Amino acid sequence: MKEQVSTGMNRTGVQMSPFDTAALERDITSLMPPASGDPAEIARIRNDYIADADQLGSMPPPGTVKGMVATGTSALMGNEPQLLLDKxxxxxxxxxxxxRLYDALIDKVEALERAGSTTVPLPILIQIRDEEAQHFALVAKAIQSLGGDPTVQTPCADLAGIESAGLLQAVTDPRTTAAQALHAVLIAELADNNGWELLIALAESQNHDQMAADFTAALDNERDHLRFVQEAFETAMLGGPLTGRS
Ligand SMILES: [Fe+2]
Ligand SMILES: [Fe+2]
Known part of the structure; x- marks a missing residue:
């Protein structure tokens, strides 16, 4: 089903008020005093903050004997075990x-399906949601195999939470359409694919061959997710039948 965009009471553009716009343009200098900061000033303040800033977070020392041995051995071999654990x-x-993104998308699609306004195939969304949960468990197991603690909020985990907060907001907003929610999920899947590729390269560089093989299977799933979400998004925008997960 093709995306519908309705015309309503949107007054955000200047064309909605030509008389006020003409007055604004005439009196712009008196109505809007010059901003106190120019771009160079803004850059200088940002630079000061960056120079004074702490890091986003830190990695904890290994909390178990197994972790100490694994981290120490890996470091002796010239690896960066903390970098791998952070990623x-x-x-x-x-x-x-x-x-959670797919949980929210499934809820939305179910609700829109009842209203007859979407045809995104729910069984595929449920399958992808389950694969994301399996990937979560796979990574938790990999962290434990290195003697790490999966409950740690690492610096890059902190950053990932900040980055993806807007995506969750977009999908859980009750006003967004299936196509708008799919666009947010598409951003997540693009990042997901790249994230697994980097992690595989990192695992290989530190000689964790089994881990790299397990992650390659996860990346295959992610490539399917990306293809499906791209197709579902384009179908929702342009109309036409969805051929299913390829
Ligand atoms: Fe994923
Ligand atoms: Fe995914």
Whole structure:
């Protein structure tokens, strides 16, 4: 079903009030005193804050003997075990959010389906949602295999939470259409694909071959997710039949 955009009482553009716009343009200098900061000033203040800032967070020291041994051995081999654990924490946070994004999308599609205003196939959404949850469990297991703690909020996990907050807001907003929600999920899937690719390269570089193989299977899922969401979004925007998960 093709996306419908309604015409309503939107008054955000200047064309809605030509007389006021003409007056504004005439008196612009008296109505709007010059801004106190120019771009160079703004950049200078940002620079000061950056120079004074702490980091976004830190990694904890290993909390178990297994963790100490694994981290120490890996570091002796020239690896950066904390970097891998940080990125695993990021993936864990993102897969958790991904599961919640699909939960919210499924609720929306169910509601819109009852109103007869969408045809996004629910069984595929449910399957993808379950795969995101499986990916979350896979990453938690990988962190534990390194002696790490999956409950840690790592710096990159913190950042992933901030980045994806807007996506969750977009999908859970009761006013967004299926197409608008799918667009938010599409952003998540693009980031998801790239995230797994990077994690596989990192695992391989630190000789975690089994981990890299497990993650490659997850990346295959993610490529399917991306293809499906792209197609579902385009179908919702342009109309025409959805051919299903390819
Ligand atoms: Fe995912
Ligand atoms: Fe995904």
């Amino acid at each position: 695993l924490g990021e993936r864990l946070a993102f897969e958790r959010t991904g599961t």
